[in-house]
Amino acid sequence: MHRILEVASVSRASFYFYFQSKEAVVAALLARVVDEHFTAVHTWLTGGDDPRAGLHESLLAGARVWSRHRAVLKAVAERWHGTPELQDMWREAMQRLIVALQRGIDQQRKAGLAPPGRDSRELAAALIWGGERTFYISSLGLDPGLPSEHAAAEILYDIWSAAIYGRLGTTTEA
Template sequence: MTRTGRAWTTRTARDRSETAVRGRLLDAAEEVFARLGYGSATVAGIAAGAGLSRAGFYVYFASKEEVFAVLAARTRDDFLAAQDVPGVDTADVRAVARASTAAFVTAYAAHLPLLRLVEQQAQHDAELAAVWEEIQERPVRRAARWIRRLRDAGTIRPVAEPLAVARAVGGMSVQFARLVAADPAAHEGAVRDVTAMYLHLLGVEPTP
C-alpha cells in the first residue's frame, strides 16, 4: 500500500529530529520495553502509550528496532551527563565525589530495566554492543582521568591506580543503584555509603 501523498510523510528529517512528540514517543517506548521486554513490545503499543496512531509513530521512527537503538543512545548520554557536576566546585573533591555518585546512582536506577535489555540485545547487535560498551566504559575512564589529574597534582593519594579506583567505584555504584531501583527510599543512604567508600579509595578523609 503506497503512502504517497500523506502529509506526515513529507516532513523532513530535521522536522522529526527534536520535538515534544518525539520525546513523548521515546518515553512511552522506554515504559513499554521496561514493562513487556523487547520481544513483546510492539510499535502499536508504543504509539498508543504516546497517544499516537501507528502512522504517527512512523513519522519519527522506522521500526521498533530503531526506537530501541535511540533509547539506548539516550541512556548512554544520561550516564555521560552524570559525570558533569554543574554548580559544584571542581576543586572540592568531596563535593565532586558525592555529586557524581548521586547522579550515576540516580540515572542507573531510573533506567535499570532498559539497561538490562540493552545488555541482552547487545549480544547479537553490533550497534547496541558499541553503545553498551560506552555505557560501561566511558564514565569509568572519565572518572579515571579526573582521579589521575588530582593524584598528579598531589591533591589526593588513591589507594590504587586511577583506572582501578574508577572501576571499583563504578561497580559499587551499579550494585547500590540496583538496590535503589528496588527501594527508592534507599537512595540517600546509597549515595552516602558509596561516596564514603569512594573518598576512602581516593585517600581523602570524609567530611567531618
C-alpha cells in the first residue's frame, strides 16, 4: 500500500476517502479498461465489407488495449478469483464480450459468411476465455512463442478465423 501512495503522491487519508481498498482501485481502473476494450474490439461486430479483416483488426485492437493496460489486466487476471468485487466485474466483462461475439458469429452465419457449426454461445465462450489467457501469458513474457500481445493477436486471429469461418486466417505477422 505504501508504494501505491508514494507513486500516486497522495496521503493515506486521501486514498481511503475515495477507495476502501487496493482492490477498489483496481476495480475502478478495470471498469475504464473494459469500456475501452469493448469499444476497441467492436470493429468486427459492426460488419463492414470484409468481416475477416474486421475480426483481425478487432483482435489487434484488443492487443493494443492489453499492452497499454498490462499492469491492471495482469492484476485482475491474477486476483479476480479471490476478490468478490473483481470476480463480479471480470465475469461481467467477459460475459459482455462473449455475448457480443456470439451475436457476431450468429450474424456472420445468418449472412452466409460463416458456415454453421458449434453452438455460437459455446464457441464464443471458448474463444473469449482462451483469448484472455493467451493475452495474459503473452503479457507476462513466459513463452517465447507469445513474445507480445501483438503476436498473440496474430495467432488468435488464425484460431478464431478457423473456428468461425472454417479456415485459417490469411494474415501473417511481418
